[in-house]
Amino acid sequence: MAGFREYKIGSRLFGLALGGSMCITLLMPSINIASVSSTDIALAKQLSIGHETGFNLDDPFLLGKNKPLNVSLKVDPKSGQPLSGGMSVYVYQPGTAFPAGILHPRILGAGIEELSVQQGHVTDARKDAGAVFVLAKGLYQGKEVSYIDNLTATKGWTPEDVMRVAKDEDVSHAGKGKTMFVREGCWWCHTLLPEQTQDWQVFGAPPMLGDFNGESPTAFGSDRKAPDLLHVGSRNSSKEWMMMHFFNPRLVQPHSIMPRFDYLWGEKDAAGQKIDFAKWRAEYSEYTEGKRVTPPEVPSYASDSEIRSLIDFMMSLK
Numbered sequence: 001m002a003g004f005r006e007y008k009i010g011s012r013l014f015g016l017a018l019g020g021s022m023c024i025t026l027l028m029p030s031i032n033i034a035s036v037s038s039t040d041i042a043l044a045k046q047l048s049i050g051h052e053t054g055f056n057l058d059d060p061f062l063l064g065k066n067k068p069l070n071v072s073l074k075v076d077p078k079s080g081q082p083l084s085g086g087m088s089v090y091v092y093q094p095g096t097a098f099p100a101g102i103l104h105p106r107i108l109g110a111g112i113e114e115l116s117v118q119q120g121h122v123t124d125a126r127k128d129a130g131a132v133f134v135l136a137k138g139l140y141q142g143k144e145v146s147y148i149d150n151l152t153a154t155k156g157w158t159p160e161d162v163m164r165v166a167k168d169e170d171v172s173h174a175g176k177g178k179t180m181f182v183r184e185g186c187w188w189c190h191t192l193l194p195e196q197t198q199d200w201q202v203f204g205a206p207p208m209l210g211d212f213n214g215e216s217p218t219a220f221g222s223d224r225k226a227p228d229l230l231h232v233g234s235r236n237s238s239k240e241w242m243m244m245h246f247f248n249p250r251l252v253q254p255h256s257i258m259p260r261f262d263y264l265w266g267e268k269d270a271a272g273q274k275i276d277f278a279k280w281r282a283e284y285s286e287y288t289e290g291k292r293v294t295p296p297e298v299p300s301y302a303s304d305s306e307i308r309s310l311i312d313f314m315m316s317l318k
């Protein structure tokens, strides 16, 4: 029964290989993902994007409802005194859901959790009252660590106080813009993930594991057909270019395959006038046929339009 013996050897070798690989997987993990601390990028991203984007029952049509605002504050909202160098704060108006790191500070990473809870009082934040957060620096075991400070608890700054002194141009709707990015399917063509290859030289540094703590969903993209956008705000910070490119990419890139997103302007422009899309397209056709020297002008967008938040999101990708 020589065949039977070979069968026994084979099955033992198979068991050894399977058991060995299971031991390696279970007993020798090189990284415990749960112990990875949030980077500053992850903290800023959580605070600017808020609870979650993607499909959820609070916002089933992905309109970007209930999102935080990122305000660059120039003056102290209580005293009215100028703040030297400004301050970037995240305003959660009453009813806006808090991100994972505020609800479960444990995911922030050991030092950040301790400082955010003890010095930053993040667990005192109440959704029905709203809160104002800022990234602060503190000492943890002798090392400088960033943490989240709930200014509503530590300084008494309410969302209302901040919004009263904030000018519209100092407010970024990047959180709502992330929802637009997901809803419009930008990730079919664009990635938010430069890889550890020559990508470095073109699209900037690849992200680190801790950059994604608390982000849901991430929008890595899979099959890149267009430039990576993780750092697009650093290489292209022109709002005018973005406006032209989103209204009709062919205005700035004659052979672009990117669809136009002019409908994100909504019905009315910044002056409250109805946007005449048919007229614009007719004039654009005349331009492409050589019957006009210049293309028609792109309408300026209303401050509550969806395109405003999408461009704010692009600008936040530094």
Ligand code: HEC
Residues within 6 Å of the ligand: 180, 181, 184, 185, 186, 187, 188, 189, 190, 225, 226, 227, 229, 232, 236, 249, 253, 256, 257, 258, 259, 261, 310, 314
């Ligand atoms: C069909 C594929 C496709 C889709 C969908 C698409 N894009 Fe693009 N996008 C491109 C291509 C190709 C380019 C490069 C040529 C150009 O500039 O138009 C580009 C360029 C860009 C740029 C300029 C990049 C740079 O390096 O300066 C930005 C910003 C951008 N797209 C944003 C978006 C956003 C936001 C969305 C979703 C609302 C989107 N794109 C959807 C294909 C696409």
